[in-house]
Amino acid sequence: MIECKHLSYSYQDFQLNEIEVLKDISFKIDKDEKVLLLGINGSGKSTLLKLLNGLLFAKNGEYYFKNELVNKSYLKANSKEFRKSVSLGMQDPSSMLFNPSVYDEIAFGLKHFGFDDIDERVHHYAKKFEIQSILKSSPLSLSGGQKQKVLLASLLCVEPEVLLLDEPTAHLDPPTTGWLVEFLDSLNVTAIISTHNISLGKELAKRAIVIGANHEIIYDGGVQALLEDMPTLIKAQLVHKHKHNHEELEHKHYHLHSWV
Numbered sequence: 001m002i003e004c005k006h007l008s009y010s011y012q013d014f015q016l017n018e019i020e021v022l023k024d025i026s027f028k029i030d031k032d033e034k035v036l037l038l039g040i041n042g043s044g045k046s047t048l049l050k051l052l053n054g055l056l057f058a059k060n061g062e063y064y065f066k067n068e069l070v071n072k073s074y075l076k077a078n079s080k081e082f083r084k085s086v087s088l089g090m091q092d093p094s095s096m097l098f099n100p101s102v103y104d105e106i107a108f109g110l111k112h113f114g115f116d117d118i119d120e121r122v123h124h125y126a127k128k129f130e131i132q133s134i135l136k137s138s139p140l141s142l143s144g145g146q147k148q149k150v151l152l153a154s155l156l157c158v159e160p161e162v163l164l165l166d167e168p169t170a171h172l173d174p175p176t177t178g179w180l181v182e183f184l185d186s187l188n189v190t191a192i193i194s195t196h197n198i199s200l201g202k203e204l205a206k207r208a209i210v211i212g213a214n215h216e217i218i219y220d221g222g223v224q225a226l227l228e229d230m231p232t233l234i235k236a237q238l239v240h241k242h243k244h245n246h247e248e249l250e251h252k253h254y255h256l257h258s259w260v
């Protein structure tokens, strides 16, 4: 479904120096496979998801979607089909919400892609995310978690083949997080999900790709095997040390548990 071959990407800094933020990224993802994308702040996760969504183009290397090379000319010719198939939920939901009401926000993609059961789908997904009572509200007036739910409803209602979710649980409360994890598990969809909440890892996917601080892939394999691989977790800085007490004894050691 998705194949990246030796992708690299760099941004320009204010002095127009090229700063490489993804290096030699290669992987293949099968149809309906779900993959966790892990790495510390600034490692390049969001940049990679934007490349896979055709919002950025690699400086070197190739990205294939369904065996087609995705470049500017491919997107020019196949923009609608590609955008319907590959949906990105960005890290900051506010940056993606621009319609006057939640109803319009969810209906937007459905109208754009020519669905004929728009009203039914809006209500169906609003019910799933328990946002029926705010359908008339302005998306900008909502809480962080409500915005996240509206964004997810607007992405899922067009039933994309590939879901790229950038920290989808960051603003969600525990019940909604639990619900989303189960919901994603029930969907037959190819998904790449970035998260800092590694404790959700096994629930979200069987496979993890870890980008290191060096912006290269430093692990691609099973989530369970990763959780048992302390040297890789330390290298990826996916574990943290903090002080805590065992009765009289105060000490520090590595922890995998989430802070939330």
Ligand SMILES: Nc1ncnc2c1ncn2[C@@H]1O[C@H](COP(=O)(O)OP(=O)(O)OP(=O)(O)O)[C@@H](O)[C@H]1O
Pocket: 011, 012, 021, 039, 040, 041, 042, 043, 044, 045, 046, 047, 048, 091
């Ligand atoms: N538009 C931009 N212009 C210049 N540099 C950028 C831009 N976007 C991201 N960067 C830089 O690219 C690097 C990778 O950023 P990216 O957002 O992909 O990281 P991330 O892994 O998603 O981090 P986080 O966990 O904080 O979301 C960072 O050093 C960041 O400063």
Ligand SMILES: [Mg+2]
Pocket: 045, 046, 047, 091, 166
């Ligand atoms: Mg990010």
